[in-house]
Amino acid sequence: MHDARALIDMGAEAVRKLARRGYSLDISALDSLQSRRNHNIRTADELRAESKRVAKEVGQVARSGGDAGELKERARKIKEEIRDLEAAQDDIERELRDFLLVIPNIPLDQAPDGDSxxxxxxxxxxxxxxxxxxxxxxxxxxxxxxxxxxxxxxxxxxxxxxxxxxxxxxxxxxxxxxxxxxxxxxxxxxxxxxxxxxxxxxxxxxxxxxxxxxxxxxxxxxxxxxxxxxxxxxxxxxxxxxxxxxxxxxxxxxxxxxxxxxxxxxxxxxxxxxxxxxxxxxxxxxxxxxxxxxxxxxxxxxxxxxxxxxxxxxxxxxxxxxxxxxxxxxxxxxxxxxxxxxxxxxxxxxxxxxxxxxxxxxxxxxxxxxxxxxxxxxxxxxxxxxxxxxxxxxxxxxxxxxxxxxxxxxxxxxxxxxxxxxxxxxxxxx
Incomplete structure (x- = not known):
């Protein structure tokens, strides 16, 4: 299986090389999938970091005897958002894997042109x-x-x-x-x-x-x-x-x-x-x-x-x-x-x-x-x-x-x- 990032970095060259073996690589679709994957990962990481900050604030407010209700609600919503992102991430990872699994290996340049x-x-x-x-x-x-x-x-x-x-x-x-x-x-x-x-x-x-x-x-x-x-x-x-x-x-x-x-x-x-x-x-x-x-x-x-x-x-x-x-x-x-x-x-x-x-x-x-x-x-x-x-x-x-x-x-x-x-x-x- 290919490294998605490597194919995207190769760009038109990957498309050309795979075309030699009769495979049409949709590089823009691959780039879109990879971008969605990376965006989800970054967003989830940011939410996890925010979740830790909110949890820390809840503890501080609780220790000072204040009302942490709004913070707890925010913490609950963040957890829901993370769960939704993780579910979406599973779907994206599966979609990306399915996309990559059917792409054949890239032929070496020394292999002759032709299909028979x-x-x-x-x-x-x-x-x-x-x-x-x-x-x-x-x-x-x-x-x-x-x-x-x-x-x-x-x-x-x-x-x-x-x-x-x-x-x-x-x-x-x-x-x-x-x-x-x-x-x-x-x-x-x-x-x-x-x-x-x-x-x-x-x-x-x-x-x-x-x-x-x-x-x-x-x-x-x-x-x-x-x-x-x-x-x-x-x-x-x-x-x-x-x-x-x-x-x-x-x-x-x-x-x-x-x-x-x-x-x-x-x-x-x-x-x-x-x-x-x-x-x-x-x-x-x-x-x-x-x-x-x-x-x-x-x-x-x-x-x-x-x-x-x-x-x-x-x-x-x-x-x-x-x-x-x-x-x-x-x-x-x-x-x-x-x-x-x-x-x-x-x-x-x-x-x-x-x-x-x-x-x-x-x-x-x-x-x-x-x-x-x-x-x-x-x-x-x-x-x-x-x-x-x-x-x-x-x-x-x-x-x-x-x-x-x-x-x-x-x-x-x-x-x-x-x-x-x-x-x-x-x-x-x-």
């Missing part, structure tokens, strides 16, 4: 997309032919945009998650967490999912409480430190978790409805870093490298792009997407999105650090996939398919699976 993936700037390509002497199949045809993916039965259970992995397919999902966690915890120094998959509205608000994007979430009621299924482990991992002050010496923090993720995909109907690229439920290994605000860009480069390490370990061809200002997530000030090559689509598709959120989420969630001067300031938060299991599985099947319908897996997975090849009928083979 077409405006992303390619930073680098890594690996060579495989060349086939046959027409490559997509992961759906491969998985169903081998009997390791079952979309028909998943639809019977839950409807469209769900999948079932069977046998080698389920083992492969488990192996990928364990490999990614091992890479992040053993090589990159992340601490692994096991977190709740249901969180409260305050937690969803802290990372920016609420109030603006409620339609994208799955909501449930448990024991008369409103709870939401997490869309990503970023939500509980970041909010572990909500309303806390983290000692500066402990920064940066690096956290990771493997969780299911639940998304309604509102507004995305017609996109990627085939296969496991865009589902209502999927699993993912998530990375979160929390650092001093001035270190966020360096930490972002570190996180991108950590996500890339997973793809390099699997030998998958990919590229890294910098997203346009109007195509970034609500909480991000800069985002780098990693896109993996999908032969069936003859293009690169997003597999990881690493975002620097600056102090935006920390202000919403109340996550701070204390400097050497004793003052507290918001930290910076970053998040990124490292990696999603389904999309990685799809890329593995497609990039490593053979003419006979089998798939040869990378050596990195052998210690986790015990085999290297999946035959055309789904049999594991050394």
């Amino acid at each position: 993936e077409e405006f992303a700037v390619e930073l680098r390509k890594v690996g060579t997309p495989p060349a086939f002497g046959f027409e490559p199949k997509d992961h759906v045809d491969l998985g169903e032919a081998m009997g390791i993916l079952d979309f028909t039965r998943a639809t019977k259970l839950s409807g469209p945009r769900f999948s079932v992995a069977r046998g080698v397919g389920a083992a492969l999902e488990r192996a990928l998650a364990t490999l990614f966690l091992d890479i992040h915890t053993r090589r990159h120094g992340y601490t692994e967490y096991s977190v709740p998959f249901l969180v409260n509205p305050k937690t969803m608000t802290g990372t920016g999912q609420l109030p603006k994007f409620e339609e994208d979430l799955f909501k449930t009621g448990v024991a008369e409480r409103d709870l939401y299924l997490i869309p990503t482990a970023e939500v509980p991992l970041t909010n572990l430190f909500a309303d806390e002050i983290i000692p500066a010496k402990e920064l940066p923090l690096a956290l990771t978790a493997h969780t299911p993720c639940f998304r309604s995909e509102a507004g995305s109907y017609g996109r990627d409805t085939r296969g496991i690229l865009r589902q209502h439920q999927f699993s993912k290994v998530e990375m979160v870093r929390i650092c001093a605000a001035e270190d966020s860009q360096a930490e972002m480069a570190t996180m991108v490298a950590h996500a890339e390490a997973c793809l390099k370990e699997l030998g998958l061809a990919y590229r890294v792009v910098e997203l346009a200002a109007g195509d970034m997530g609500f909480s991000a000030q800069l985002t780098h997407d990693i896109e993996v090559w999908l032969p069936s689509q003859d293009t690169y598709r997003e597999i990881s999105s690493v975002s620097d959120c600056g102090t935006f989420q920390a202000r919403r969630a109340g996550i701070r650090t204390r400097g050497a001067d004793g003052k507290t300031t918001p930290v910076a938060t970053l998040n990124g996939s490292g990696l999603p299991i389904g999309r990685t599985l799809a890329a593995l099947l497609e990039q490593n398919q053979q003419a006979d319908g089998s798939v040869v897996l990378p050596e990195a997975l052998i210690p986790y699976l015990g085999f290297r090849r999946i035959t055309a009928d789904g049999t594991p083979q050394e």
Whole structure:
């Protein structure tokens, strides 16, 4: 969430920067709200001071034996005025908070202009997309032919945009998650967490999912409480430190978790409805870093490298792009997407999105650090996939398919699976 005073001080510059991501900031309305808030606070403070003076006068008059009736009446009226102002102040504070909660983060100047993936700037390509002497199949045809993916039965259970992995397919999902966690915890120094998959509205608000994007979430009621299924482990991992002050010496923090993720995909109907690229439920290994605000860009480069390490370990061809200002997530000030090559689509598709959120989420969630001067300031938060299991599985099947319908897996997975090849009928083979 933004500091209202900072936005007002930026004025036209804030309006211009937010317009780059398609948001029209009404700076005069914000200024009016802030002015009303400040006026109320000043008036209430003045009345409290007057209340103290009147109370003192009442005591003096009473001690001298005089009539303090008028003063007592004045004291009563002042108290009523203060109560009215406090009630009005609560309304203004709520109105101001609601106003600020739906304003997206301000993009960094280096983010390209534009409002879609077409405006992303390619930073680098890594690996060579495989060349086939046959027409490559997509992961759906491969998985169903081998009997390791079952979309028909998943639809019977839950409807469209769900999948079932069977046998080698389920083992492969488990192996990928364990490999990614091992890479992040053993090589990159992340601490692994096991977190709740249901969180409260305050937690969803802290990372920016609420109030603006409620339609994208799955909501449930448990024991008369409103709870939401997490869309990503970023939500509980970041909010572990909500309303806390983290000692500066402990920064940066690096956290990771493997969780299911639940998304309604509102507004995305017609996109990627085939296969496991865009589902209502999927699993993912998530990375979160929390650092001093001035270190966020360096930490972002570190996180991108950590996500890339997973793809390099699997030998998958990919590229890294910098997203346009109007195509970034609500909480991000800069985002780098990693896109993996999908032969069936003859293009690169997003597999990881690493975002620097600056102090935006920390202000919403109340996550701070204390400097050497004793003052507290918001930290910076970053998040990124490292990696999603389904999309990685799809890329593995497609990039490593053979003419006979089998798939040869990378050596990195052998210690986790015990085999290297999946035959055309789904049999594991050394």
